[in-house]
Amino acid sequence: MSERESFDYVVVGAGSAGAVLAARLTEDPGTSVLLLEAGGKAESDHITIPAAFPNLFKTKWDWNYQTTEQKQLGRRAYWPRMKALGGCSSMNAMIYIRGNRLDYDTWRDEHGAHGWGYDDVLPYFRRAETNSRLGGPFHGQDGPLHVEDRGYTHELTQAWVDSAVASGMARNDDFNGADQEGAGLYQVTCHRGRRWSTAQGYLDPAMGRPNLTVRTGALAEKVVVEGGRAVGVRYQHGRTSQTAYAAAEVLLCGGAVNSPQLLMLSGIGPGAHLREVGVDVVLDQPMVGANLHDHPALPLVFETRGTTDLVELNTLGTFARAKLLGRGPLTSNVGEGGGFWRSREGLSAPDLQVHVAPTGFWDNGLHEPTSRKVTVAPTLVHVASRGSVRLRSTDPHWHPDIDPGYYDDQADLDAMTSGVRRMLETVATGPLADLVAGPGMPTMAWATRGGADPTDAQIVEHVRAQTQTLYHPVGTCAMGDDDRAVVDPELRVRGIEGLRVVDASVMPMVTRGNTNAPTIMIGEKAADLLRGRAPVAAGGHQRKAY
Secondary structure, three states: OOOOEEEEEEEEOOOOOHHHHHHHHOOOOOOOEEEEEOOEOOOOHHHHOHHHHHHHOOOOOEOOEEOOOEOOOOEOOEEOOEOEOOHHHHOOOOEOOOOOHHHHHHHHHHHOOOOOOHHHHHHHHHHHEEEOOOOOOOOOEOOOEEEEOOOOOOHHHHHHHHHHHHOOOOEOOOOOOOOOOEEEEOOEOEEOOEEOOHHHHHHHHHOOOOOEEEEEOEEEEEEEEEOOEEEEEEEEEOOEEEEEEEEEEEEEOOHHHHHHHHHHHOOEEOHHHHHHHOOOOOEEOOOOOOOEEOOEEOOEEEEEOOOOOHHHHOOHHHHHHHHHHOOOHHHOOOOOEEEEEOOOOOOOOOOEEEEEEOOOOOHHHOOOOOOOEEEEEEEEOOOOOOEEEEOOOOOOOOOOEEEOOOOOOHHHHHHHHHHHHHHHHHHOOHHHHOOEEEEOOHHHOOOOOOOOOOOHHHHHHHHHHHOEEOOOOEOOOOEOOOOOOOEOOOOEEOOOEOEEEOOHHHOOOOOOOOOHHHHHHHHHHHHHHHHOOOOEOOOOOEOOOO
């Protein structure tokens, strides 16, 4: 290795956005990229077999974060985050949801994220996607990211969809099409029954390029800033600390926790906080690490009868079938179906989503059920509460303080309470009612088989006891057009030259739905911004620059 290692770009984090950036930038053979990843290669059957993803939690693959004690929950919350190539696209439940048109138009109109309205970003979703069933005008069919219908869906999930329709929800066969509302089965980022992450879709085809260097086991310590410009990244690799220099730019792609942490370790963040921790202030930017929010999910678990449980279908035979053929029950992504609806009249778009699993899934699936169950989990997707990420130490190995502020805004608790009541209606209606035997959790004693009319206090007790993350933290390096924003609409860090953030942390407001697809879209659009290319037009082609 040379004494001064230099590349055009140094990308920190090989996750859902970082892998996209590294692959797209190195399509130009004259552009050199170093991609740094703290984890290793994503090589495990628990990664490739869809139903096995909870087995990655609290293992070597997991950053294993904990939030601060949440005031409204009276406890800490566990946050799994993948530490490997592909990032959380190698660990998630693979649900492909883009969000609502209103999300992106709100980014543009209310947060100053010019160029990020729905019509601006739709072409990048299309460019990324190869959809096995759906085509134009909303879907692509020649992109790196495979999206497909699962080959396996449990009868409990289909029964819930039919029951939701019977209870008044519209049937929806494409949540990413013209209308997001309704109930249906989720499409997943899989290919022939196996997980398809950004490591597989973007990085693997690029690995042979001489202008791409991928370094795993590399933990970033700080961005090196000289004269107000980011010139490189200091990182630990093995037992040594070394610096890689960037002739063009440094690109942070660590996500809503790691990117603000690295900025603050580099002296870019709230000045008073940095001084208190012992970090020299390079740029006093109060909003670094602020605006943290996440989708809280609440499992409603019911005992079932006359059917099976996904867990009991996990046998050596089904494991081999999934591994070798990409078929059978273990090609389930667990959260097979769901839908979107509004907690009250007058809302401009859905604020609630539900995930339905043909098994008992609570506390992040860390407890294997011992009886047959089904889980119906209302999820708040338009979130009013805000929290923050803050340093606990100048040592990059130390986890930061993570405070999402779950339900600190009463509006969130009210919406979730409404969501519970609506989902109880679906369980008590239609074909699912015949398969439900009764409540499956101690804090759900009020949920009788024939339906229930619990008090608000009973629902709130369950909310406090069982709310968990849906793994969608965003917002801690939010973009906008004024000094309150951490990055501008081209994702450049305000006040520091040669530095951008490209990941879910730049979302000023979380999208309505699972956030992996929007994060990949951010990577796609950022690649064009960096290359100075005109935006992709609605048909999927580059607009001509005149």
